[in-house]
Amino acid sequence: MQTLRCLLVFVLMSGSAHAAIDAYVFPSKDLRARYYDLIEQLRCPQCLNTNLAGSDAMIAQDLRREVHRMILEGQTDAEILQFMHHRYGDFVLYKPRFNSSTWVLWLAPGMVFCVALAGCIIMVRRRQSQGSVSLSDLDRQRLDQLLRDKA
Amino acid sequence: MIVARRFLVPLFGFLGLVTVLALGFRLQDPHLLPSQMLNRPLPAFNLPRLGNPSKTWSEKDLYGKVSLLNVWATWCPSCVHEHPQLMRISREQDISIFGINYNDDTVKALAWLQRYGDPFQLNIADHDGQLAIDLGVYGAPETFLLDAKGIIRYRHVGVVDEQVWADIFTPMIAELNRQDGGS
8 A cells, every 4th residue: 555655656756847947046035937948838849749848958947047036026827828829839838829830739629519519419410310210009019019029 | 221321420530530641640740849940030139159158149140041940959869860962052052051959068060060061150058948939949950941030931840951951951952042032
């Protein structure tokens, strides 16, 4: 039981492991939290699927330094994200903005869901109208007979 | 026949999906980011000269003529590969090549130029990657094509080899020079 609990703690903690061990100093806990939040949601431009927090690429180190600098300068999260987007485009944001090239990405799940829902409704309706076929008297008698035999 | 049609719909749907994904994965190199800097002016900077850190270069030093701005470093193996082509351009073409020595070490960089030759008109020592970040650079080598007003007209990620030079840069430079001469 003890081992299991230990294992569980390790597994849960592994999600927040940071590959980057930069010794950045922040005057407050809030600023530090914002820093980790930002490097978590920014994507390393050199890597295909790693965020700034998880990458040791040179550009990721430089961008972490920039994020740290901008936080200390008092810039807002929106300004920092804008700074990154201005230079590296949609690629750098793990949560892409809604624009002419990303609307399909944002709307596709909803559209697929609507199509699937409509399909389901049509199928159920069709089946219902087919199911209401009335039995002839002869069929009914046979059905009763069969049910009685089974019992 | 009705049964067959019911099975054909998902089959065609699946084939459609395979086609879209195959095209998406094969036609686009996921390592190439679309450049945000196209048709924007060079970002302002004031950085030390490579080998002469008491003096600086600024964006204005790159204005005046159509030119190339090459991001290079001694830690970048592809840069060694690209270097002969840059040397050839500097010898045979009437175009300035400006260098950004990116996240590098001055001593190593100077030794490198000594060893392989120096195709650069001037070299900016961007040893914190400050200018590189402002240019949206995420590796080396990268080469920007600047017009006479210092506006970025093209960006090439990776090695500029003979073919890239002939197929992409030469026609663009001719076009920029024509526009420049015409205005």
